[in-house]
Amino acid sequence: MRCFALLSVLLLLSLPASFASAGLLLSYESGVAGAVGQAGAADPTSQGWSVNTAGSAPDYSFGQDSGMGGWRITDGTSRDLYFYQCDLTSSQASLMQSQDWAANWTVGVNADAVGRPGIGTVNDYYSAVPGRQNNNVLWIEVANEYLYVLSY
Amino acid sequence: MFLNDGTNRFQITTGGNALSQDVGNQSPSVHFVDYELRYDSQSGLASLTDSLGGEHGVVARSGNGATNRVVWGASSSAGQGSTTWNQLAINTVPEPSSALIFVMASAGSLFLRRRRA
Numbered sequence: 001m002r003c004f005a006l007l008s009v010l011l012l013l014s015l016p017a018s019f020a021s022a023g024l025l026l027s028y029e030s031g032v033a034g035a036v037g038q039a040g041a042a043d044p045t046s047q048g049w050s051v052n053t054a055g056s057a058p059d060y061s062f063g064q065d066s067g068m069g070g071w072r073i074t075d076g077t078s079r080d081l082y083f084y085q086c087d088l089t090s091s092q093a094s095l096m097q098s099q100d101w102a103a104n105w106t107v108g109v110n111a112d113a114v115g116r117p118g119i120g121t122v123n124d125y126y127s128a129v130p131g132r133q134n135n136n137v138l139w140i141e142v143a144n145e146y147l148y149v150l151s152y
Numbered sequence: 153m154f155l156n157d158g159t160n161r162f163q164i165t166t167g168g169n170a171l172s173q174d175v176g177n178q179s180p181s182v183h184f185v186d187y188e189l190r191y192d193s194q195s196g197l198a199s200l201t202d203s204l205g206g207e208h209g210v211v212a213r214s215g216n217g218a219t220n221r222v223v224w225g226a227s228s229s230a231g232q233g234s235t236t237w238n239q240l241a242i243n244t245v246p247e248p249s250s251a252l253i254f255v256m257a258s259a260g261s262l263f264l265r266r267r268r269a
Contacts, residue, residue: 034238072235073235073237075232076234084223084225087219102188107236136234152235
């Protein structure tokens with residue numbers, strides 16, 4: 001019986017090693033509660049994300065603190081884009097091939113997509129022209145394995 | 153990939169599957185929805201759920217992937233969109249190891265032996 005108890009203790013002590021590969025791969029945390037009036041969302045570039053701003057209309061394609069509980073990404077053009085990207089390391093990609101993983105995200109769609117100094121916000125996206133909301137995506141890609149494009 | 157007719161329905165699509173959920177349309181408020189995409193390495197399939205109770209089932213792949221990356225935002229130069237992101241995280245999910253199973257079996261055996269003693 002003592003052998004069983006000793007073995008159990010030893011195996012319990014070894015459990016952390018067996019879970020060593022589990023954990024966070026990458027993340028963005030706005031740092032604010034998801035609610036109207038919550039300003040101060042963190043810039044994703046401060047958390048290791050690179051921004052891609054290919055385009056010529058920065059007034060209409062931008063990222064900013066929404067003041068509504070998160071980081072707002074807007075592309076108000078039909079020619080530009082604006083997204084954040086994190087390249088996976090080879091070890092991260094390997095883990096995402098060999099292990100189970102979960103992607104969790106919290107997002108809302110904006111009605112007043114475009115706002116500029118002196119002009120204010122323009123409520124011309126969700127309510128007035130919902131068809132303009134067709135360029136929002138979460139994209140998860142591992143080479144030679146899978147590509148998931150969740151868009152809305 | 154579309155938002156439908158403006159009746160407060162949010163549709164997220166993967167391949168040809170429309171996945172509808174509600175969000176607010178009361179400017180300047182924004183209603184957040186939590187999503188979870190869970191990948192099973194054994195089956196090679198990923199399933200989507202959300203905080204509104206949506207069980208969207210298996211998500212279709214868009215391909216096999218050409219590089220290693222995660223992207224969020226407005227990724228196409230041909231469309232328009234505006235979203236507010238509160239958080240995003242990708243975690244590996246630990247599986248019960250054989251060690252854990254053995255420990256549980258040992259503990260059970262120990263418990264039974266003590267009860268018989």
